[in-house]
Amino acid sequence: MAEKSRAVLSGVHFMNGDVASAEGAIAAGCRFFAGYPITPATEVAERMAQRMPEVGGVCIQMEDELGSMAAVIGASYAGVKAMTATSGPGFSLMQENIGLAAMTETPCVIVNVMRGGPSSGQPTMAGQQDVMQAKWGAHGDYEIIALVPSSVQEMFDLTIEAFNLSETYRVPVIVLADEVVGHMSERIVIPTPDKIRVINRKKPQVSPEEYLPFKPDEDLVPPMACFGEGYRFYATGLTHDEMGRPRTSSPKAQQRIVQRICDKIRKNADKIIMTKETMLEDAEIVVVAYGITARSALSAVRKAREMGIKAGLFRLVTLWPFPDRLIWKVAEQAHSILVPEMNCGQIVREVERVAKKTPVIFLPKLGGEPHRPAEILEAIRRT
Amino acid sequence: MPLRIWRKPLDADKVKLPRAEIHIIKDRCKGCGFCIELCPRDVLEFSEELNERGAHPPKVTDESRCALCSFCQAVCPDFAIFTVEKDCAGGC
Amino acid sequence: MSEELVHPLEGYLRRWMIPHIWCEGCGNGIILNCFITALNELKLDPNKVVVVSGIGCIGRISGYTNTDSYHTTHGRAIAFATGVKLAKPELKVVVISGDGDLFAIGGNHFIHAARRNLDIPVICANNFNYGMTGGQYGPTTPLDAWTTTTPHGNVEHPFNLVHLAAASGAVYVARWTTLHVRRLTESIKRALQKEGFSFIEVITPCPELYGRYNKMRTGVDMMNWFKQASEIQHYSDPAKAEITPEKILVGEFIDMEKPSYGRLLREMVAQAQRKMGEGNR
Numbered sequence: 001m002a003e004k005s006r007a008v009l010s011g012v013h014f015m016n017g018d019v020a021s022a023e024g025a026i027a028a029g030c031r032f033f034a035g036y037p038i039t040p041a042t043e044v045a046e047r048m049a050q051r052m053p054e055v056g057g058v059c060i061q062m063e064d065e066l067g068s069m070a071a072v073i074g075a076s077y078a079g080v081k082a083m084t085a086t087s088g089p090g091f092s093l094m095q096e097n098i099g100l101a102a103m104t105e106t107p108c109v110i111v112n113v114m115r116g117g118p119s120s121g122q123p124t125m126a127g128q129q130d131v132m133q134a135k136w137g138a139h140g141d142y143e144i145i146a147l148v149p150s151s152v153q154e155m156f157d158l159t160i161e162a163f164n165l166s167e168t169y170r171v172p173v174i175v176l177a178d179e180v181v182g183h184m185s186e187r188i189v190i191p192t193p194d195k196i197r198v199i200n201r202k203k204p205q206v207s208p209e210e211y212l213p214f215k216p217d218e219d220l221v222p223p224m225a226c227f228g229e230g231y232r233f234y235a236t237g238l239t240h241d242e243m244g245r246p247r248t249s250s251p252k253a254q255q256r257i258v259q260r261i262c263d264k265i266r267k268n269a270d271k272i273i274m275t276k277e278t279m280l281e282d283a284e285i286v287v288v289a290y291g292i293t294a295r296s297a298l299s300a301v302r303k304a305r306e307m308g309i310k311a312g313l314f315r316l317v318t319l320w321p322f323p324d325r326l327i328w329k330v331a332e333q334a335h336s337i338l339v340p341e342m343n344c345g346q347i348v349r350e351v352e353r354v355a356k357k358t359p360v361i362f363l364p365k366l367g368g369e370p371h372r373p374a375e376i377l378e379a380i381r382r383t
Numbered sequence: 384m385p386l387r388i389w390r391k392p393l394d395a396d397k398v399k400l401p402r403a404e405i406h407i408i409k410d411r412c413k414g415c416g417f418c419i420e421l422c423p424r425d426v427l428e429f430s431e432e433l434n435e436r437g438a439h440p441p442k443v444t445d446e447s448r449c450a451l452c453s454f455c456q457a458v459c460p461d462f463a464i465f466t467v468e469k470d471c472a473g474g475c
Numbered sequence: 476m477s478e479e480l481v482h483p484l485e486g487y488l489r490r491w492m493i494p495h496i497w498c499e500g501c502g503n504g505i506i507l508n509c510f511i512t513a514l515n516e517l518k519l520d521p522n523k524v525v526v527v528s529g530i531g532c533i534g535r536i537s538g539y540t541n542t543d544s545y546h547t548t549h550g551r552a553i554a555f556a557t558g559v560k561l562a563k564p565e566l567k568v569v570v571i572s573g574d575g576d577l578f579a580i581g582g583n584h585f586i587h588a589a590r591r592n593l594d595i596p597v598i599c600a601n602n603f604n605y606g607m608t609g610g611q612y613g614p615t616t617p618l619d620a621w622t623t624t625t626p627h628g629n630v631e632h633p634f635n636l637v638h639l640a641a642a643s644g645a646v647y648v649a650r651w652t653t654l655h656v657r658r659l660t661e662s663i664k665r666a667l668q669k670e671g672f673s674f675i676e677v678i679t680p681c682p683e684l685y686g687r688y689n690k691m692r693t694g695v696d697m698m699n700w701f702k703q704a705s706e707i708q709h710y711s712d713p714a715k716a717e718i719t720p721e722k723i724l725v726g727e728f729i730d731m732e733k734p735s736y737g738r739l740l741r742e743m744v745a746q747a748q749r750k751m752g753e754g755n756r
Contacts, residue, residue, distance in 0.1 A: 032562050053747040058561045058740070063587040067554035070547060070584075074527075074558025077545060078566065082558065100548050227543040227559060228566045230522045234489065234538050236546035245491065246538070408480045413499035415694045421654075438499065457512065457656040460497065460504020462482045 007055045010192045017155040017182045018043035018085070021111055021175065022051065023190065024159030025083050029198050030109070031057030032075035032082040034068040036090060039123040040179040041113040044085035065090035069097035073106045077235065079226030081163055085111035087179075088130055089120060091137070098172050099138030100237045102261060105170035105214070105222065107201055109162045112174055113182035114291075116368045125368025126179040128291055128342040134174045135320045141258050143265035145272055146174040146320040148290040152186035158317070164199040165272060169264055170221050176319060178342070180292040180370055208232060214257070215242040220264040265321055274317040275326055279305060283312025285383050286334040288327065288351055290316040292370045293340050299373035304380045311380050322350045331355035336383045338363060340371045359383075402469040403449040407440055411463035414438030418455035418464055424448045427455065487511035487521065492538045500686075500694020502653035502679030503533050506600055509656055510571065511540065513663035524567045527556045529576035532607045533600035533679075536571050550580030553588045556595050564594070564737055567667065574601040575613040578634055582614070589643035589672045591736040596647075596666035596673040599636060602681035610684030617718065621688045636676045637713040637728050646671035648713060648729040652678040652701040655725060662727065671735040678723060 008027045015023070022044045025033070033048035035041075045061065052059035058075075062068040068084045075082040086094060091112045101108055116122025117129045134146045145165050147158045155177060162173040202223040204211050213233040216222045222242075225231035238246040239254045247253030265272065279301060280286065289297040294315040304311035314330050316323065327350075331337060337355055339348040340363040348362045363379045365371050392398070405426070412434055419427045419441050426449045430442035441464065443449075449466070456465040482488075488511070497503045514524065521542050528537040530549035537544035543566075547555045552570045560568045570577075577585050577599050588595065604622050605611040612622040615633045622629065640648045647669050651659040659677060666673035680686055680697030691697045701723065709726040716724040 032558065034558060053744040054751060056744070060557065060561060062554065062557070063583050066551060067557070067584050067587070070551035070554035071558030071561075073547075074545070074555040074560075075562035076558075078525075078559040078562035080562035082562070096548050097551065104545075227525045228523055228563055232489075232522065232541055232543050234492070234544045234546070236538070237548055238546065243491065406480050408482065411494060415500040417500075417505075417694060417698065420695050420698070454656070456483075457508060457660070458505055458653075459508065460501060461494065462484065462488065462504075462508065465482050 008190060008193045008196065010190050013188050013190060014185055015152055015188050016043055016185045017149070017152045017177060018113065019047045020152045020155040020188055021085070021159045021177070022047035024156040025109065025163065026051055026055055027190070027193070027196055028081065028160040028163035029200070030081045030083050030163060031055065032072070032080045033057070033059045033084065034062050034071035034075070034082070035084045035086065036062055036065050036068050038087045038090045040115055040182045041085040041087050041111060043182070044111055065093040066097060069094040069101070069110070072108050073097060073101050073104070076106045076108050077227055079228070081107070081167070083109040083111065085113065087113050087115045087123070088117045088127070091130055091133065095137040098144070099140055099142065101172040102138065102142035102144060103140070103237050104235045105224070105261065106172065107166040107170050107224070108172050109159065109166055110172060110174045111159070112176055114176060114178045122368045124179065126292060126342060126370060127368060128178055128293065128346070131176060131319055131343070132346045134176055141262060143262045144172050144174060144320060145169070145265060145318065146176050147274075148176045148316060148319050149181055150291055150294045150315065151181065152184060153188045155181060156188055156190065160196060160198070164197065167199050167201045168221070169268065170201065170224060171265060176291070178291045204231065212242040213244045214240060216260060216264075220260055220267060269321040272318060272321060273323045273326070275323055276315040276317055278313040278315070280312035280314060280330070282310055283333070284310040284335045285338060285380050286312045286314050286330050287338045287340065287376065287380065288314045288316065288330070288347070289340055290319060290347065293342060296371045296373045297340060297376050300376035300380060303373065303377050309380060316347070319347070324354050327351055327354045331358040334358060336361060338376070338379055338383065340365065340376055340379070342366070342370065399471065401451040402471050403446065403451040404467045404469050405443050405446055405449060405455070406465050406467060407442070408463045409440040410435040411461045412436070412438055412440035413461055414440065415460065417458045417460070421458055422455055423452060424450055484508070484511050484515060487514060487541050489539055489541045495539050496535055497532060498683045500680055500682040500697070501532070502602070502677070502694070503536065503600055505653040505656060506533065506571070506598065506677055506679060507536055507539055509660045510598070510663055512660050513667060516660070517664055517667060519567060519667065523565065524569065525559055527552045527559065527568060527570050529572035529581060530607070531573035531576045531605065533571060533573045534576060534607075550576055551584065552576065553581060553584040553595070553597065557588060557593060560593060560595055560737070561740070568595050569667070570595055570597045572597075572599065573606075574599055574603070574615040574636070575605045578614045578636065578639070586639070586643040589640055589645045589674065592644055592646060592671045592733055594670060594672070594735045594737045596663070596675070598663065598675045598677060600679045601636065601676050602679045602685055604681060604685040606681050606684050610681075610688055617720070620685075622685070633718070635713070635717045637716050640674040641713040641729050644672065644733070645674045645729060646731050646733050647673035647727070649674070649727045650676040650678070650716070650725050652705055652723065652725060653680065654698050654701045654705065665730070670738065671733055678718070
């Protein structure tokens with residue numbers, strides 16, 4: 001069989017970010033992709049259209065993003081790991097069904113390659129304007145997990161991590177790339193399959209008669225039966241109890257389900273949160289950054305250190321749940337925190353919320369171009 | 384020759400029509416009246432009694448008239464009525 | 476009767492969800508009855524049947540069938556079913572939803588699934604309004620009808636659903652009313668076994684709302700309208716089958732063969748894998 005038939009393309013590659021994300025998904029066991037073309041995420045769909053038939057999966061270009069997200073949930077409930085990829089305008093369209101995925105505890109991955117917004121905005125330029133939407137986009141109270149890659153390697157690695165987290169917690173996980181990370185090409189190393197950790201959803205250990213589809217284990221996550229396995233369960237987006245029965249008039253049932261789907265992530269946050277600290281030990285000025293901005297920030301922090309400034313970088317890899325405790329520790333230690341973002345102020349609000357007394361300086365850059373290291377360095381020097 | 388029509392089939396004595404038992408799950412009935420209205424042999428009518436839901440379930444007027452078409456069973460939205468073929472081995 | 480009364484189709488109902496929420500005289504229960512009768516007569520393995528429904532009164536049907544069931548967001552049942560069917564083609568995936576859910580908000584998904592000739596039967600309970608929310612007008616509400624959002628009379632032409640389905644590419648198109656229980660069951664059986672996209676429109680009474688608002692106060696009144704106005708005509712031109720107060724054309728409109736999405740997909744995948752085996756791109 002030719003090389004391409006292998007699901008995991010082990011080796012060294014020079015690869016585009018979107019393509020790397022698709023390959024990461026395939027390596028994680030994704031065998032269903034439903035999407036809609038949208039700049040700058042189209043390459044994910046194109047790669048999937050090529051690769052899915054090769055690895056025995058299914059790729060379908062749906063008629064719109066609402067259908068894409070619905071199909072992803074359907075495939076996941078049928079027992080197949082499923083993913084979609086989009087950008088801002090499509091992400092907005094997917095929100096209702098992301099809420100459905102959260103409410104019916106569906107493992108799935110949504111890649112949002114962020115571009116300039118709002119509305120049609122700047123299809124071919126970068127942005128970080130969707131980061132709050134990733135958490136609060138659908139109506140109602142729920143929690144999702146969002147990961148932010150800063151490199152093509154991370155597009156690969158974090159997409160695998162996204163699948164693992166979605167299967168572990170039965171939750172939609174969003175990979176929040178930005179157009180630069182999505183469209184740039186870098187050297188990446190794809191390990192051999194035995195070196196890749198793949199996690200699958202918990203299956204029920206009881207018979208169909210005893211199975212309660214939404215009864216959680218100790219970790220607050222219910223084992224998941226899938227269609228066709230003989231469990232004949234009922235899943236609905238309405239407020240439901242452990243049996244799956246709609247309990248729309250029961251305050252207790254509503255309180256229980258909403259609290260649990262939030263606690264599922266909040267109480268397990270320590271196991272979910274990933275961050276990367278650079279030169280933080282004695283840092284007085286800490287730059288908190290994510291995505292492509294963190295690359296420029298790293299460069300700036302290194303330069304600052306050369307100039308004798310005690311700067312450090314706290315890179316967010318998990319954006320949601322937000323690493324409250326870790327940021328609080330940073331705030332305790334630092335004299336000031338600098339938050340560069342490619343938006344009008346989103347994550348900076350979270351940092352301010354947690355940092356309280358420590359001055360937080362916001363360094364926005366609108367326009368679609370990432371911060372240059374010199375701009376961040378200048379801001380560091382001015383504090 | 385004038386046309387003579389035999390109304391009773393010539394083998395009427397040999398062919399046995401199916402005999403039915405009509406079962407009504409009274410508390411499921413919502414009193415919609417479909418079974419009563421649509422029974423081709425007018426075997427059902429509204430009863431005087433009220434069930435758990437406050438509806439008048441049907442009652443059988445003459446079970447011997449039932450031809451086991453089972454239309455009532457097929458058209459009931461609430462699964463409140465069904466027919467069973469009576470075992471007539473010992474005579475009905 | 477002193478013995479336990481058990482309805483012959485009891486095993487197909489999800490015990491703890493019965494009784495259902497539908498009104499007295501509503502036809503949705505009849506659709507449920509015909510559907511599970513069809514499952515029973517075909518002896519399909521209920522463990523391999525997935526019922527997907529949308530939002531609306533008929534949308535609750537997936538809760539009542541003793542099968543794997545999913546109740547989606549409004550309008551997205553067909554898209555969800557697409558995912559299920561493509562991920563696990565061996566499952567029998569059925570969409571049962573309402574006229575508003577399938578053709579207003581869900582219209583786009585309907586026409587594309589039909590165009591693709593996806594292997595799923597879609598059963599539409601057409602009660603001419605949005606019942607669950609109190610009787611608003613929808614894409615099938617007749618002209619001049621009174622509904623809560625057309626209090627001065629409906630000024631929109633309704634869809635001719637069988638025409639829409641046929642034009643979108645469905646390989647099996649039928650229309651029945653809840654009066655035609657036997658023929659509806661037969662059509663459901665046909666649709667469940669047919670390769671490709673099947674569509675059955677079921678005209679169903681909504682006496683509490685649409686009926687009451689339009690001078691047909693009971694289920695029996697509405698069924699009498701069906702009895703009076705229905706005319707069975709197989710294989711007539713669906714374009715000429717608009718529903719009017721005087722005429723509801725019922726029957727099978729289309730029953731043809733066309734390669735389904737599943738079949739074409741399998742052929743494509745087999746070819747792609749063959750090409751890789753030969754070292755070609």
